[in-house]
Amino acid sequence: MTSRRQPPRTVPLWKAAAAALASALLITATTTTATADSGSPGAQRWKPTLRPHATVTPGQMRSDSDRIPKGFSKEQADRAETMEARAADGCQVYWPAPYEVCGAIRDKYNELGGPGSFLSFPKSGELTNPDGVGKRTEFVNGPIYWSPQGGAHPVVNHFFAAWARNGWEAGPIGYPTSDEIVNPDGVGRRQHFTSGDIYWKLNEAYAVRGAIRDKWAEAGWEAGYLGYPTSDEFATPDGIGSGARFEHGMIYWTAAYGAHPVSGGLLTKWELSGYEKGPYGYPVADRQPRGSSWDQDFQFGTMGFPTDPVAAVDPDDGDADPIVGDQVPVTWGDFAVDANTEGVGGPVVQEGPGSLEPCVAGESCMHTTPVSDEDPPDDPIIDGPDTQATFISPLCLDKPWDGQWWMERKHACMIWKDLAVDVVTLGTETGSIPFTVKTGVLTSHKSGEFQQEFRVDFHGLKGKTGKPTFRYKLTYNNAPAGSYSVEGAEDGSLIKSGQTKVIVVKWKQQAMADQALKYPVVNIAWNFGNLDPDIVPGKQWGNIRVATVRCDSTMKLSNGTFRQGCVFYGAKPEFKLTSVTPEQTWHVAAAIASGLPGSAGRPLHRQADKSKRDINRQYSCPRKGDVANARRLAGRSCDEYPFASSMEGAAAHPTLGRTVHANCNVKDLSITTGPDGYSVCMIDARQNSHSGSLLGKFYGEERVVDQDAFTLATSGGAPPGAPPGTP
Incomplete structure (x- = not known):
């Protein structure tokens, strides 16, 4: 027979029982009580108040005077009445259902309340199960199963669905050995079977059995760190192992290694690796504490969370978080050492040039046409710090001096020659100021500060030039002036023939969160003024913009705190x-x-x-x-x-x-x-x-x-x- 394989109805159980009893037993009480039943999640038991049947005239059937409950025909009711008089010893018929309920199944049915229980009326007689040993009787809302080893117990609703998924009594968990039991948390329920259990919570029920069940018990059942099961046991794709999911982890089993839970961050890492199909294989042991971390051994390695254990034999291939030096660079020389400015043999990246705004007719103008073959003086007058080429690496000296940036990982430089300013006096061009621009930037892997030299070599003042001045202004991501400091020539200082103007800018470290990245943009804008009232000041500004620096706070000092550092990320x-x-x-x-x-x-x-x-x-x-x-x-x-x-x-x-x-x-x-x-x-x-x-x-x-x-x-x-x- 196959009718037992159908899942129970979802109609509330007490309504079906109440409707049937109200007709069949002529309920007279004006008030009844529905109480929670321990046999089924959400089921209720209807406790009616009964009165004797109406007097039946000889020759009449009970169905002629009593109202037949919905769902039963007069023929079924008459047949049930006939069967009542002929019921075998140990059996009972529950009018109007024309079926005998016998033995231990009858006793359990009556214990639960008979037709007034969550099971409602019988819908089959006693049936023999396919194994030829066990028995069952089916009721409107679920069956009662009996076996010699387990006795008689109902299996209904979500428990029945979970049992069906697992093959009923012929499956791996066998026959029921208990009714449903309320768990200690007062929320979930469980039902025991000969070779496993079914646990229910929030309208979901799953079977747990064998070594996985035993390991779950060891972990504290549903009150432990794994929580309730959220799947039945499943076979792994390779056919070697099996597993089951729980609210807060999984348990995997293999014949070679037994059953072991994997949970929390370890489970996340194992999932990312591909579970047992990945490079770690199956778990071979339970997790173990290691300080504030957890370690767990797998077939092919040990996994740790949140930090991995040190490899027992093989090197870690630089996998440890990179450690940067504790000492922060301060001087130009410190930055030069960190920036590795030798400029020999490393990869070189060429970036865009500095910029000159368009000339305005009749005004002083910077241009790139050579105005003199005269070399810079051997001993120029330096207005500002004498950095002794600390900021300009040999990298730039070997390249064209065309205003292009050249950079390696922690330093960049640019040289721009053949520049000049035309000097206009009372509308007439009277002289020129030829010059060369040099700039270099040094970064450090140990500091969020980076430093820049900006120098202008003047090659002699030609003709009438008045009293020219050197002007500049700085910007750093539109931050206030406190974001940088300047050492060297003053803004607006006078220019002398053969002089070099030098400023060194410290672009200061900006606050960053741990593990953050930042891309600062800095700019030095410059032009020339004039204190002679007859000379039109220059309005054109040159720009030395640095936009390829990246600062990060992703690396640590030896004490474990994060330290900022900056590089030219394009190199x-x-x-x-x-x-x-x-x-x-x-x-x-x-x-x-x-x-x-x-x-x-x-x-x-x-x-x-x-x-x-x-x-x-x-x-x-x-x-x-x-x-x-x-x-x-x-x-x-x-x-x-x-x-x-x-x-x-x-x-x-x-x-x-x-x-x-x-x-x-x-x-x-x-x-x-x-x-x-x-x-x-x-x-x-x-x-x-x-x-x-x-x-x-x-x-x-x-x-x-x-x-x-x-x-x-x-x-x-x-x-x-x-x-x-x-x-």
Whole structure:
């Protein structure tokens, strides 16, 4: 029979029972009481007040005098009346339902209140279940099941739906062994079965069984940190394990490792990694506290939250947050050291030139036509600090002096020659002032301040020039004047022939929130005035605008507090690998030669998310399991490229792993080429660890923040030796 497989009606139970009893039993009480029943969530029991049946004339049926409840026909009612007189021992018929309810099922039905209970009237006789052992009787609002091991118990509403999903009595949780029970929290309910339980809360019920149920019990049932179940047990796609979801976590089980909960931030990281299909595999232990963090062991590695544990064997590839130096630069020399202004061998970026506003006819005007072949004097008069070329790196000296910005990661410079101002006296051009502009900017990875020199070399005053003056004004993101300080020549100071005007501007550190980025824009505007009343002052302003600086507060001091630093973000920094770590240098060079990114045309990009870095690492260099065991060699550790701390790491192409040489001892991967994927090699462990530290230092000193591009340069590499036993 299949009728038992249908879910119960959703009509309120007490209404169905009350309607039936009002007709069948002639309810006379003007007031009745509906009380919550312990057998079904939301069900109510109707307790009627009864009077004897009306007198029935001989030859008449009860249906001729009593009103038949809705849902039953006269034929059914007459048949039920006939069956009442012939009921077998231990059985009972409940008019007008023409079915016998027998034995333990009858006793349970009567215990619950018979037709007046949440079950209402019977709608079947006693049926034998497909296993040939158990029995059931179906009622309007659910069945009562009986088994030798569990006795007789109703299964209704959401409990019935959950039991049906799990295969009824033939499924993994078997027969019911209890009625519904109110949980200690007074909110949820549960029902026990021979091999599991069903738990209900807020109109959802799910089965919990086996080792997952036992682990949930160990975690405190529904009152523990996992809360109520929110799914039935499910099989994992690989067919190896199973799992179940709870309000605040999951429990996963495998035959090899048993059942273990994963919750909170650890579950979030595991989800991001791809659950058991990802590089960590299945959980093999419960979580363990580590200070303010939690650690949990998985098949192929240990995960931590909110911070990862230090790797037991393999280096972390610079995965630790970059640490910047504690000492803040103050002097020009300090900034020059941090800015690395040697200008030799680094990547160079050319930006736009300074600007001159259009000339106005009949007024003093700056222009770029050479007005004199005269060289600057050997010993110019310097009005302002003598910076001794601290701010102008050799980078600019080797480039055309055409007003273009040239920059590396932490410094920029510009030289602009062949400029001149025409001097107009009483409407007639009477002289000119030729000059050269030089400027340099120094930033630091240890300070949110950056400093700029602006100098103008005057090459002699030609003709009648009156009393020219040097004028300038500064702006910093429209911030007030307190956002910067100036040392050097005064605004409006007189210009002398052969003189150099110098100012040094300290663009001060601005307040930033932790983990924030800011893009300051600064500008030095300048022109020339004149104290001679017969000479028209210049109205045109030159502009030296710096708009390619980025300051961030994403990196920390050794004490854990965030420290600001600034760089020219348009210049890609270069990580240099040398003979200091020859085997890792060799591996990176070979991997790039095989087609992987890292050269100037295909830079890498930093991955600052710890969980994603660890995912990269686990794909390329699992720390546990068969793959790790097969690669292991004394004194060596696993090196992957692209770095795990890059967005091009192994997770970007997890199925395209390869190696570059048999000496790498990575037999599970083949030697191939191509533009995508990752390379693995077992190299000297001390070199690997040291190179990881150098990479972390590089990130800090070059302020390589999340998604920043960087390139690599290699020199002095040497391959690892052949593994022991290699012919």
